[in-house]
Amino acid sequence: MLRKFKIAIDGKEYLVEMEELTEGLAAPVAPPAQQVVQPVAHPTPESAPAPVTPEPKPAPKANATAGEGIDAPMPGTILKVLANVGDQVTANQPILILEAMKMENEIVAPKDGVVTAIHVTAGEMVNPGQPLITID
Numbered sequence: 568m569l570r571k572f573k574i575a576i577d578g579k580e581y582l583v584e585m586e587e588l589t590e591g592l593a594a595p596v597a598p599p600a601q602q603v604v605q606p607v608a609h610p611t612p613e614s615a616p617a618p619v620t621p622e623p624k625p626a627p628k629a630n631a632t633a634g635e636g637i638d639a640p641m642p643g644t645i646l647k648v649l650a651n652v653g654d655q656v657t658a659n660q661p662i663l664i665l666e667a668m669k670m671e672n673e674i675v676a677p678k679d680g681v682v683t684a685i686h687v688t689a690g691e692m693v694n695p696g697q698p699l700i701t702i703d
Contacts, residue, residue, distance in 0.1 A: 585640075634683045634703035637674060639693040643667030648689055650700065654682045662700055665693070676702055 572583045646664040650656055656676040663674035684701040687693060 634680065634701040635677060636698050637662070637677065637700045637702065639665065639695055639697045639699055640674075641665070641667045641672075642694050643672070643692070645687045645689055645691045645693060645699075646671060648685060648687070650676075650682045650685070652682050652685055656680060656682060656702060663687075674699060678702065 570585050572585065574581045574583055643665045644667075646666045648663055650662040656662060657679050658676055660676045661673040662676050662682070665672045665674055680702040682700060683703045686698045686700065693699065
């Protein structure tokens with residue numbers, strides 16, 4: 568999900584676009600296979616190098632939980648948990664406040680649903696990709 572933020576630094580405003588990455592969406596990319604071609608004086612069908620076929624990419628891992636997990640987008644400290652288990656939330660509703668680099672960042676619900684699990688508490692330090700809340 569692409570999110571836009573307006574940030575003011577030393578009186579100058581900057582528009583910043585950030586993309587939220589979710590764990591398990593993108594499979595690791597393998598380096599491309601290299602094909603070695605050697606010059607041949609008189610190429611024949613038998614001496615031509617065989618084409619290299621790319622290996623199929625593994626399918627992304629399925630989420631173990633039934634709901635959609637919200638992971639920490641950056642390292643920081645949880646200041647406030649604004650939702651409780653069983654709460655009905657709407658898309659883009661703030662559900663957590665994450666402090667990172669002395670800035671308070673709202674973590675919002677990606678979709679409408681019900682909070683089924685909260686994996687963090689106020690005051691807890693989190694790392695990028697760490698599960699925060701699950702919404703079903």
